[in-house]
Amino acid sequence: MKKITAQDVEERISNTFSVPKDIAMGLCNLYLVGNREIIIENYLGIQTYSSEVIIVKTKKLVIELTGENLVINYYTNKDMKISGKLAGIKFL
Amino acid sequence: MISFLKWLNGYLTLLLTGPMVERCFNHASRENLLLWNIKVTKDGYYCNISQKAFPMLKDLARKSGTKLSIHQEHGLPFFLKRHRKRKMFFFSVVLAFLALYVMTLFIWDIQIIGNESYEKKEILSYVTENHVRGGQLIKTVDTIALEEALRTKFEKFAWVSCEIKGTCLVIHIKETINLHIENKSSKPSNLVAVKDGLVTSMITREGTPMVEVGQKVKKGDVLISGIISYQNDSKEVFDEAFVAADGDIVAKTTYSYKDEFLLSFYEKNCLEEYKHGGYFTFFGKECLHYEPRLKDKEYDKKVIEHHFKLGKTFYFPISFTHIRYEAYSLKRKTYSKQEAKQEANKHFQEFCKDLSKKGVQILENNVKIRVNGDTMSSSGTITVLEPIGKVSLLDTKQIKKEKLNEHDGEAN
Incomplete structure (x- = not known):
């Protein structure tokens, strides 16, 4: 029998009560504008920052953004906006 | 707007160096400090922060072992700090703003919109001579009185509206198409013929009709009387009422x-030779005249006035009048x-x-x-x-007096 994890329980609760997953499961929100801009919400902090790679830590995931000339337009405790030429988004 | 507010409060561009700059950023975000334009260069990390939040970031940087230095200062507080010794400069800026404010208290331009029958110059000279002068305090301008005065002075004005926009008085005018025949009144009146003609149609709404369709009328003839007579069975008038005669009377009339x-006339040929002149007007006084040297030719003169203004409605008491002389030759033709x-x-x-x-x-x-x-x-x-009906007011007192005299004569 498959072992039920805490994540499965959270997902089931979210599906049963129609609660948004970012609230129920603590997932982050990503809003992309082509490959030029990305807005990230619900994160914990930056792990690495260079003009080619930005690694952002969230509650459940670690996101790696790669690209060229990456600039953080603003950085607050709620959201951050990154602009530049995005090449890839990886969930670690 | 946000960038203006940032400029107003002042902000700093910082250079952060060290092994754990990211940690410093994370601390700052947890402390609710806004960082923007974070860039990575060979020198280190550049970011912007407001002037007020800087001391807090300084503490956080120390905790995370990050070196922090101010790269650039932006905004009004730093500008004022840099130029604090230039007292005359600040004094003149304040003086300029004060002068601007004082100038907004007066009327510096009058615009007339919608005139057709009357010339702009004519209306403007009436307004400036009798009501509003250039340079008058806005508070003292009575627009309602001006509207009424304009309506009474200029007969063809059907509707006048005056509004003050910034330092400009705008007079909106609507003219009537056919005002010379006034065919409605609220006081007891007759409708009389304005010219000779043959009545072709007649509708009486109020009053006693005095003419019939097909009848010839002369100028001044009463078409609809404003006196309504009440008769008894033996057709004797026992009472009279005065009303405002109302109706539509159309007649066949002639115009000569x-x-x-x-047959011979002069034709104007533009030579495409232009000369320019002009002058400045300060507070209604003309100065700095420049007149070009005109050759022995005929010239058309075109005058264009340019008012100095801020935005659309804030006029200054300074204007430049540009005069363009356009040369032309006359050729006799038949x-x-x-x-x-x-x-x-x-x-x-x-x-x-x-x-x-x-x-x-x-x-x-x-x-x-x-x-x-x-x-x-x-x-x-x-x-x-x-239509030939025109209102002619009735002198009811005189009519009543005459009737009384008639009765007295009959009684005697």
Whole structure:
């Protein structure tokens, strides 16, 4: 029998009560504008920052953004906006 | 707007260096500090922060082992700090703002919109001589009184509205098409004929009709009387009431038309030679005149006034008047018979157009065009259908007195 994890329980609760997953499961929100801009919400902090790679830590995931000339337009405790030429988004 | 507020409060561009700059950013975000424009270069990390939040970030940087230095200072507080010794500069800035404020308290320009029958100059001179002068305090301008005065002075104005926009007084005008025949009143009145004619249709809404359809009337004849007589069974008048006669009376009338012009005339040819002149006007006084040297030629003069203003409505008491002199030559020409006929026809069509604008319906015209030596003359009559009723107020007291005298005479 498959072992039920805490994540499965959270997902089931979210599906049963129609609660948004970012609230129920603590997932982050990503809003992309082509490959030029990305807005990230619900994160914990930056792990690495260079003009080619930005690694952002969230509650459940670690996101790696790669690209060229990456600039953080603003950085607050709620959201951050990154602009530049995005090449890839990886969930670690 | 946000960037202006940032500029107003002042902000700093910082250079952060060290092994754990990211940690410093994370601490700052947890402390609710806004960081923007974070860039990575070879020197280190550049970011912007507001002036007020900087001391907090300094503490956080120390905790995370990050070196922090101010790269650039932006905004008003730093600008003022840099120029704090230039007292005269700040004094003149304050003085300029004060002067601007004082100037907003006065009227510096008057605009007239919608005039057709009257010239702008005529209306403007009436307004400036009797009501509002350039440079008058806005508070003292009574727009309602001005509207009424304009309506009384200029008969053709049907509607006048005055509004103050910034330092400019704008007068909006609407003119009536056919005001010369006033056919409604609220006081006891008769409707009388404004000219001779043959009545073709008549509708009486109020009053006693005095004429019939098909009857010839002369100028001044009463068409609808404002006196209503009450008769008893033996057809004797026992009472009278005074009303404002109201109705539509259309009559067939005639207009005489006469037009004459010489066959030879001067034609204007623009030479495309321009000279420029002008002058400045400060607080209504002209100065710094410049007149170009004009050669021995004929010139047209075009005057364009440029008012100095801020935005659309904030006029200053300074204006520049540009005068353009356009050279032209005159050439004597003579109309051929056909050309002269065409010109005479054109004049006649314009006359008919003006009549139509007044609400007149043209039935027929007996205008003949003739060449008499070196002149072209056209004359004749135009038969039209037009309303001819005009209000003529009744002197009720006088009428009552006359009636009393009549009764007294009969009794004696």
